[in-house]
Amino acid sequence: MHHPIGQHAQRHPEALAVHETTTGRRLTYRDLWNLAGSLAVRMTDAGVGPGDACGIAMDRGADLVVAMLAVARTGAHYVPLDNGAPSQRSAAQLTDATARAVIGTPGDGTRVQALAPRLPVIEVVRECAGDPLGTSHASGADDALYVNFTSGTSGLPKAVVVPHRAVRRLVDVPAYCAVGLGTRVGNAANPAFDATTFEIWATLSAGGTVVVLPPVAAVGLDGWLDLLRTERVDALFLTTALFHMIAHERPAALGVLDTLLVGGEALTPEAARRVLAAGPPKRLVNVYGPTEATTFATYYDLTPERLDQLDRVPIGHAIQHTTLHVLGPDLLPVPDGERGELCIGGPGVALGYQGRPDLTAERFVTVPGFAELGTLYRTGDVVSRGQEGRLEIFGRLDRQVKVRGFRVELEEIERAAVATGLVEAAVVEKTAEGAAAALVGFVLPVGGDGLEPVVLAGKLHAALAAVLPDYMLPARWSVLDRLPLGPTGKVDRAALLAGDAEAQTPPQAPAGSAGGELPEAGPVPGDVLRLWCEVLDVPDARGDDNFIASGGNSILAIQLSSRISEAASVELGPAEVLLAADLTELIDSVRRSMSGRG
The missing domain is CATH 1.10.1200.10 (ACP-like)
Incomplete structure (x- = not known):
């Protein structure tokens, strides 16, 4: 993946590669290539070489792009960490990925070192003279480029190993979004979220400009939307939850874009219609894809005509170099119109889960009698193929959910809750969709503990906040004396959710009661x-x-x-x-x- 960027550095050295909107920092392709070369030398000196894993512990920005390119040039693969996640979780990911080193920003060495005390911490390079590394490692198509962690049912995150060929397939003349010389693509994703793969590699391999945007929460909605206009952003990916919110608050503000990609959760037709009616981007595209199939696997262009009388937005058709198969439990194709499991094939399929051969064999399969299809990834998503071959999605075969674009295996939270020793059983479910989506938990306390429910809930939240990212923390906990069971003896999850909804319906204590008094009316x-x-x-x-x-x-x-x-x-x-x-x-x-x- 790094070779096209080196070619741009030779042919268009002064073209703008990266622009940080908050600091004004700008890197040309020559700057980017040289800085990455200098950092690659530091990595080699620290013992990082082809096939090794190297953690990257930094927020999005020019330094992150330099680090990603430097790792690729050494023949190693990077492990992007979420700086907002608990340090214990990030440290475990570095261990699971068998990282040889960690890259951090200048002055942040103490924090980064605490994640992995025994690993060398390499500071990213911000100045250099010339290109000290004139050549780059000639990585093979199946050599790993990065490892992304996703939530796991075992209670531990899964390390998805993504090779160079998978990213090449994602960025090779993308049908879902035109990117070329000078195209300005917004970089708004968390580095640990695989939308970053599109934002960085698709842009740089095409000779475009990565426009690094601040978090919306840091500058406010209007300030952030104004940046899209003043920074002349051409293409942007938004999580569905953020799109839904903007569609409700400022639907006309997205009309400054040429292409807007939306994905991560089910998109509501109502939100899409609001944006399309308010002066839309030139192209509004619903995209879908699991990490194991490298960011995007399908796309569907949205227009008023295509959304007419639809109550569900299709996930559409395969992107370039990708095959889609709707299979039954026997892994044989089902007729069009019938529901089955979506299985994805082609060069975008990942290598599997690092250190999990059992799970890899379960999810990455070869269909008997159809070896020519190659390895297929079983998504667990239930779909059907409808008119014009477009796919519609109906839910999951398991208990995986999406929260603000992140995949969450509910079992991981449940196991983590029990592991605290505070409860003997835990059930977690998702309520609502979009920006209002939340996780709710139901627990049985350890016998004889005697803690008040509010105290137990507080202790449980604090214990989980030390090991789980914020998007995996339930918004509230209900402490029960028993879990309701269905006819088969399994936990009746529908009854739990119904009870939770009923508990939330009555008005709370009147404003002005003890401890809750509001300022005088006005x-x-x-x-x-x-x-x-x-x-x-x-x-x-x-x-x-x-x-x-x-x-x-x-x-x-x-x-x-x-x-x-x-x-x-x-x-x-x-x-x-x-x-x-x-x-x-x-x-x-x-x-x-x-x-x-x-």
Whole structure:
């Protein structure tokens, strides 16, 4: 994957490769190639060579792009870490991937070293003279380029090994998004999320510019959307949850794009119709694909005509160099119109799960009698092939869910909860979709513990926050004295969810009761309270309600801050919503902003 970038560095050395919107830092293709070469020398000196794994512990930015390219040039493969994840989880991923070193940004060595005390920490290069590494390792098509971790049913994340040929297939004249010389592609994904593969490699292999965008929560919704316009972003990938929120709040703002890709969860026709009716991007595309099939496997262009009378958005057709098969339990094709498991073939299929030969054999299969299809990845998604050969998706064969674009195996959370020693059984389920999607948990406490339910829930949340990323933490826990069972003796999950929904329906204690008193009535408290309840979809709220504890997340914080800013004519950022101790403190913050404005 690195050779096309080297060619661009020779043919168009002054072309812009990377631009950081928050710092103004710019790297030409010559800069990028030379910096990556210098870092590759450091890696080689530290003992990293072909076939080795190297962790990358940094946020998105020019340094990240340099690190990814440098690892590829040494013939090693990178392991992108989520800097927002618990350090214990990142450390375990480095161990599972058998990393030989970790790359960090200058000045961040202490934090990175703590993840893997026995591994060398290599600081990324920001200045160099010339190209100290004139050649690059000639990696083979099946040599690994990176390892991405996904949630696992065993309680441990799975390490998906993705080779060079899989990424080449993703970026080779992509049918789902035109990228060429000078195309400006937004980089908005978490480095550990495999959408980064498209944002970085598809852009650089085509001679485009990676436009590094800040988190929406850091600059606010309007500020972030304004960056798309001022930075002249041509193409962008958005998680479905973020797209749904923007479609509701600012549907016309996405019209500045040439191509908008949306994926990660089921897309609602209503959200797509709002954007298409408000001055849409030139091309709006629903994309689908598991990590094991390298980011995207299907695409479907959305137009008003294609969405007419549809209640489900199709995932569409195969992208280039990809085959799609709808198979029954016997792994034989089912007739068009019937439902089966989607199995994906072609060069985009990963090599398997590192250190998990049993799971690799289960999910990466060869169909008897159809060896010419090669290895197929069994997605576990239930689909059917409809009109014009387009695929529609109907759910899962297992208990995997999507939360804000991330794959989550509910069993991983359940096992982690039991492993804390605080509970003897745990059941976790997902409620709602899109920005309002949340995980809820139900537990049986360890016998004789005697902890109050609210104390147990707090201890459990704190224990899990040390080992799981925030998107895998249930918004609330229900402590039960027994789990309801169905006719077969299994846990009745539908009954648990029905009971949870019923418990959330009655109004909470009146505002003004002990500990929950809101400031005196007036237009500002009234607006904030009303918007709080609308965004969190709760019937009422108390002054001492916390946003996160009430089911909030970063996307809902963006939505709430945007609505409050508009209603009260103030500048309120998502961070102020997330950091406010409770609703009363948020209202006080809005009042101070109004006083300062006056």
